[in-house]
Amino acid sequence: MNIDSATVTAFAPTGTLRASINLGNPILANRDPQSGxxxxxxxxxxxxxxxxxxxxxELVVFDAAGKSVEAVSDERADFGFFAVDPKRGETIAFTAPYVLIEGFYLVRADSPIRANADVDQPHNRVAVGNGSAYDLFLSRELKAAQIVRAPTSPTVVQTFLEQTLEVAAGVKQQLEADAAKIGGLRLLDERFMVIRQAIGVPRSRGIMAAQVLREFVEDMKQNGFVTEALERHRIVGASVAPLE
Structure with a gap:
């Protein structure tokens, strides 16, 4: 890919490319236990x-998706990694997704809730990670249930338990890991959404910057880079998005 100097400057006006990294989604980013x-x-x-x-x-690190998105929208970071969503798309130009992950519901083992259709009821309260992709999605989709926002996605199950809520929503792997540690919890049998993880750049950086980023993502999917990264970090349950 031949990238001209004007496009490089559009991406990195300070001379350093600032990447917004969300540690609230441990499938895609985490801290190394040895080095931090x-x-x-x-x-x-x-x-x-x-x-x-x-x-x-330069890695600009946040503990929640909402904060990571705000950093790119406000141009405190030059690009970032988060799920595609129409609201975020107002200020951010997204690539096609590079990874697909699933959003699921978690309930107590003895809950009467058996299927996704049982969740959207007036008596149910659903814990979500504040500003996460599934928060934005469920805020549009749920008409009767009440949404309760945890500070970050990794604290959803903690909020669900502490406030004795009826449902927790989140990334399948995160919920499965929490359920295995705590016990007495179960995931419902079907996903409520596919979370399309992509890369975004502020729309103010121009059409060419957005196009370069889109081409980069397609290259990384096609040449096996994303597949190898998932394997290298031992990520289970996420799949490489199809080429677009």
Whole structure:
């Protein structure tokens, strides 16, 4: 890919490419237990993109998706990794997704809720991660149930238990891990959404910047980079999105 100097400047006006990294989605980013440094699929992609532009990389790390999105929208970061959503798309130009993950509901083992259709009832309260993709989605889709927002996605189950809520919503792998540690909980049998994880750049950076980022994502899917990153970080349950 031949990237001209104007596009490089559009991406990195400070001379350093600032990547917004959300540690609230442990499938895509986490901290290395030894070094404490951010690691994961999105970090690998950020480094590869900085290398392609030929500029140094700075990781701007957040504990929740909403904060990560705000950093890119406010141009405190130059690009970021989060799920595609129409509301976010007002200020951010998204690539096609590079990874697909699933949103599921979690309930107590003895809950009368057996299927997704049982969730949207006036007496149910649903814990979500504040500003997450599934928060935005369920805020549009649920008409009767009440949404209760936990500070971050990793604290959803804690909020669900502490406030004795009826349902927790989140990324399947996160909920499965919490359920295995705590016990007495179960996931419903079907996903309520497919979460399309993509990369976004502020719309103010221009059409060419958005196009370059889109082409980068398609290259990384096609050449096996995303598949290898998922395997390297031992991510189970996420799939590489189809080429677009």
């Amino acid at each position: 440094e951010p690691t994961g699929v999105s970090v690998d992609l950020a480094r590869a993109f900085a290398q392609r532009l030929g500029v140094p990389l």
